[in-house]
Amino acid sequence: MPPIKRTKFKLAPEQLLEMFYWLKLIRAFDERLSILVKQGQVRSGVYTGIGQEAIIVGTCFGLRKEDFICPLHRDLGSFLMKGVEARVMMSQMFAKTTGLSKGRDSALHSGVTELGIFGNTSMLGANLPIAAGLGYTFKMEKVDNVVVAYFGEGASNTGDFHEALNFAGVQQLPIVFICENNQYAYSVPLEKSMAIDDVAIRAEGYGFDGVAINGNDVLAVYQASLGAIARARAGDGPTLIECKTYRWHGHSEHDKAFYRTDEELAMWKSRDPIPTFTTYLRARHVLDDDKQKAIEERITTTIDDAVEFALNAPDPAPEDAVTDLYA
């Protein structure tokens, strides 16, 4: 697999701290959601990305507002990073009018065009042809915006994945395809859903490069994305980045995940992206106790506020069940 060009980058301390903030915020948001589900306060299917945060942070960091993301079910954090308020996302999970879909759906089936966020259906892989369409408009306009499109390794077995990546390859579209390879598709382990080790290799069948990287290292993800994004902005077409990772929770909060061993989980927890990055920041004196505390407090406040806001927000009016079908 041809490696994409290593892109040198230098992040200022504030930027590194911002990355840290996002990692922690996304983790905290998902953890709170998990509790809210257990408490019966959130009734929707919740698919946390706990353990996978480095992927979202590394790929979304520094994206322009005009750039588009096409997230899947575990990528709530990407909505936050692209500018949706925590309050709004929490409202969405509570099915309140203050959410993105006015209560019509929970989870991530709604988007915000102005912020460059596409909200997919539940159908895995179905976001990828849309990503191709968005990318095609950037190409038509000759602007250097990009699309970042996410999918699990399981979703890479859908027909839509194939048709979309092939189209993107033929048209050399400015798209970065991010595979979150967390080893399982619901209960099905990688080896039962494909006969290859690296999803990245599939990129070759579409005429562009694929790389497999450590998805739990936010800087590695950032670096690979930088390279792929630069290539896309320069008009040199798509890249597939496969981020090896692991989800700590079950498929959804209702899944006890008996299909995997405690050892496996423990091994992956030892590769938690957050402590790894924390150590890095502390070793470089970017982060200290005070700064960490301040960030953690900010996060707690943000999430407490979001939950309170969502709890108190109005339910939709029943009649809204039949509006907004046609423009």
Added chain:
Amino acid sequence: MPPIKRTKFKLAPEQLLEMFYWLKLIRAFDERLSILVKQGQVRSGVYTGIGQEAIIVGTCFGLRKEDFICPLHRDLGSFLMKGVEARVMMSQMFAKTTGLSKGRDSALHSGVTELGIFGNTSMLGANLPIAAGLGYTFKMEKVDNVVVAYFGEGASNTGDFHEALNFAGVQQLPIVFICENNQYAYSVPLEKSMAIDDVAIRAEGYGFDGVAINGNDVLAVYQASLGAIARARAGDGPTLIECKTYRWHGHSEHDKAFYRTDEELAMWKSRDPIPTFTTYLRARHVLDDDKQKAIEERITTTIDDAVEFALNAPDPAPEDAVTDLYA
């Protein structure tokens, strides 16, 4: 791309002559069809495989009755080689009751399970999941039969192609996937439908081998198939063989094919699989004038007989338009 093991083979003179017969018969059948279309006697969409015969002959030669083929629109010859009488195939094109579908469809949308022939819908790529299902039954039964499944390079861009090949890879099914890469999908040249040179490379994304070979050399096709079939029979899973070729006629008999140059066509006609093989046979003294004449006469008789049979065969009864919907 890892080459599949070169398989040594030795064909007796009679076998070589049989190959010659098939090449010529299939060519003659398609050419007659083409004339019948021009005469207005056959009204269906006819998609000839003229120029591509070596692929069918090389892949079907020596298949067992129990082996299955899953042909696409240009592969009429494979029906003949698997044991459907020319009369029946001709009747099918004339929409007569003596055809495979009793007049319900022309072309190749009907099959014969007893002869190991699956008849696809028109939907390109839709035969490949079926091939996987057939292969899966051989695996369940632990028998060493194989499935040979055909598709154009254009069809390799459909979602079904991807889902089927992935499933075949995961399950290590006894399937040989044959890509007839004739450079065009209707009017669309390869480079507008994929950003790669060799469809064969796609096999890697499914965990098995792909090879690209000269599809106009019947012995090269035969040799590659032998290897792939042996692998499949041994339980070692699928292979993708991409046969580079060219169709001489338009996409269908109604297509004037303005999208390609006369030079290109002439170049490919110079690689006609039949004279190439004829020279080979003559140089080895397998074929002489008498034998060739006898074969050609046999072919003419077969086809004349088929046309006469089909012409005189009864049309379906009108009421048969609404029967055979349910078992």
Added chain:
Amino acid sequence: MSKELSYLEAIREALAEEMRRDPKVFVLGEDVGPYGGAFGVTQGLYDEFGEMRVVDTPISESAIIGVSIGAALRGYRPVAEMQFADFISCGFDQIVNQAATLRYRYGGRASVPIVVRAPSGGNVGGGLYHSQNPEAWFIHRPGLKVVAPSTAWDAKGLLKAAIRDDNPVVFLEHKYLYRRAKGPVPEGDEIVPIGVAATRREGADATLLTYGAMVTPSLEAADRLAKEGVEVEVIDLRTLMPFDKAAIFASLDKTNRVLVVHEDVKTLGLGAELSAVIMEEKFDALDAPVLRVTYPDTHAPFSHVLEAFNLPNTDKITAALRTLVAY
């Protein structure tokens, strides 16, 4: 002899018994293996029948259905599970074009005995993509059968019938009923025949046609009317294609009034066909127009408030019955 089972357990028992009875029966789908299915329907089957007959598939709905068709052609009786009925749209072509037409285009020489199990319906807070009722698409397509049991008894007996049926059957399992509908189930090998409705309550004043999760609220509404001296005959269609015209007409001849209740949306939901058929063939028997209580023409929202607005319920059915009998 009978015992108490839930609707879900009854389905599981039907699968297990059919798999024991006939080695040609096997199940395939996402997470149906060791995990036992997203809803637990296939729990235990993997242990009993092994991985060849309880097949975890990649996320590839089209391949799941296509593989089933291929296996069916070789005499197998595959039972494919869609994780949610909603995802059947991703395998749509294989059902409507491949399976539904095969017998017809083969001139009656083959059949496709597959069952596609599809957990359907709402009232479980599933939102847009975990609540759909896709029956109408398949009722509309010639060559398919569609079944939708409302009780544990029927779930078992109809699934057995579906597996033994030589045609492709779309088997709609209502998610709301999985654990809520409990009841007697025959111990032995009892079949509930496809195409036969069940009268759940007799009455001479009006006929109520319904199925699936709507049977219970329909019966409740009938009870309310009974207190007002109006006796409503409640017919559970059980099979939606072919629906039991004889039973419908017999009841109508007695009551001269018909209400159709279904959870699917109104426009071109099954109620439309029932109404039209009654119109055509029983106009003079009608003392009032056939009325419909259905989901409005909208999507399934996640918010409980919104979903409750949409779902037909006892109140809405009662009101419609009053209108009908007062006509």
Added chain:
Amino acid sequence: MSKELSYLEAIREALAEEMRRDPKVFVLGEDVGPYGGAFGVTQGLYDEFGEMRVVDTPISESAIIGVSIGAALRGYRPVAEMQFADFISCGFDQIVNQAATLRYRYGGRASVPIVVRAPSGGNVGGGLYHSQNPEAWFIHRPGLKVVAPSTAWDAKGLLKAAIRDDNPVVFLEHKYLYRRAKGPVPEGDEIVPIGVAATRREGADATLLTYGAMVTPSLEAADRLAKEGVEVEVIDLRTLMPFDKAAIFASLDKTNRVLVVHEDVKTLGLGAELSAVIMEEKFDALDAPVLRVTYPDTHAPFSHVLEAFNLPNTDKITAALRTLVAY
């Protein structure tokens, strides 16, 4: 000012004019580029508008529709061509789940102004996969509009309306009419509004509701009845979703008798919904049951003998009208 054009030319002219008017309009599909489309509809567009706005795609129906949706989200107005309406089943999920629901799940904050052009219908010897009438699937799905012109005038005016409409529109072009229906077409920028039926012939004795290729035989049948002193009002629905209830009811109020004629199969074809709605809302206005003349519940056979048996025609319509008025 008007001129004579064929139905096909009218569609082409609508495309060209809309593309000139609005740079956001572009077309995509298989062979739509230099080749000008399988039927020649897009001939000349590639030369005028270039390859970025007249996009030859790989054989990937799901991607074609998904790309359209993605572009529509950024304000474009893509017109996707299915080579035949039959292949729309391969992009089904993107239409019914992605496009149809987007506005709803976005809480009304976005819309999907795409047009999916689908050459539909039979009577051209196309057989099972080149003759389908897929309208009912889409009429059934909330969030979509469905249009089916019968004249050159309407083909042009409705396509313009569809392109300018902010909702996803399935645009059914009847293949039989492409070159056979010729007639006046407005020179300028005239729109035929979506949702408005056209009365093709006035009459007070019965109402005939139809669309597409069935308008001509319906008018012929009405002429026959006229000779017998019976005046049939023939309404061309033009838009199937939303259909023009006001026009239907107004005619019915006058005639008290309704016949529906369509080429789609009977069960859950549009006739079912029309009949059911009339039943519900206009029962007392009916002097006879609403009758239907449709394709029988079968597939489209290739043989002329068989196809003729299935297709509604002047004789069948005449007979049904006689039954209706004699009732």
